[in-house]
Amino acid sequence: MNFLNLTMVNVYNHTFGSNRKSKQKKIVAGLPGILVAASVLLPDHEGFPKETVEKLIELLDNNKEDANMSENKTLKNLMAAFAGEAEANRKYTAYAKKAAQEGKLNAAKLFRAAADAETLHALKHFEVAGKIGSTADNLKDGIKGETYEYKEMYPDFVKEAEAEGNKAALMSFKFAMKAEEVHAGLYKDALENIDQTEEVFYYLCPVCGNIEKVRPDKCRICGVPGERFIKY
Numbered sequence: 001m002n003f004l005n006l007t008m009v010n011v012y013n014h015t016f017g018s019n020r021k022s023k024q025k026k027i028v029a030g031l032p033g034i035l036v037a038a039s040v041l042l043p044d045h046e047g048f049p050k051e052t053v054e055k056l057i058e059l060l061d062n063n064k065e066d067a068n069m070s071e072n073k074t075l076k077n078l079m080a081a082f083a084g085e086a087e088a089n090r091k092y093t094a095y096a097k098k099a100a101q102e103g104k105l106n107a108a109k110l111f112r113a114a115a116d117a118e119t120l121h122a123l124k125h126f127e128v129a130g131k132i133g134s135t136a137d138n139l140k141d142g143i144k145g146e147t148y149e150y151k152e153m154y155p156d157f158v159k160e161a162e163a164e165g166n167k168a169a170l171m172s173f174k175f176a177m178k179a180e181e182v183h184a185g186l187y188k189d190a191l192e193n194i195d196q197t198e199e200v201f202y203y204l205c206p207v208c209g210n211i212e213k214v215r216p217d218k219c220r221i222c223g224v225p226g227e228r229f230i231k232y
């Protein structure tokens, strides 16, 4: 505790007695630096303005709660907006593909432009929310997310799709579940070799999302021929 804080406690002790320890702590914790600094100017005698100080403490506490609440609300809103924009991006990408198949080229173009716009929004919200760490941290986050998906989320989804007899969903979930396990392994590998300078290539299966470091003869998850894999 610095000198100024001690002065404030002494002033309060002198005025209200030493049985008000919690209030003392509240003052020290609640007063911002500038007020603590100003407290040395408050009168150190019996006429100390108790009501004014207590009112001040209450106001400061309320402000602190308001600040925390709006900070939390905004963070929550940023992440909700991030999720919504990310979803809109994928949705418009699917709509663009459909529009192109139907020969509606202008609509396809608009969907692609709008999809890109939603990506801009999503990335900005995510950045402002402070969710982008160092690459090592981001790889760890990737491992965590993929591991959750293949160990917890998809196994449950698979069971439910089986129970409901939805074969298309079952296949979609199974492909993703197996691919997520591969992704988690690749992130671990990348984290362990984070300082490697030799260039690595990745090959993406365009059907199931499997990723390999060497172009395979065929996908080990869905069986697609290796020549269809996309090189990164």
Ligand SMILES: [Fe+2]
Binding pocket: 146, 179, 180, 183
């Ligand atoms: Fe994944």
Ligand SMILES: [Fe+2]
Binding pocket: 205, 206, 207, 208, 209, 210, 219, 220, 221, 222, 223, 224
């Ligand atoms: Fe595949």
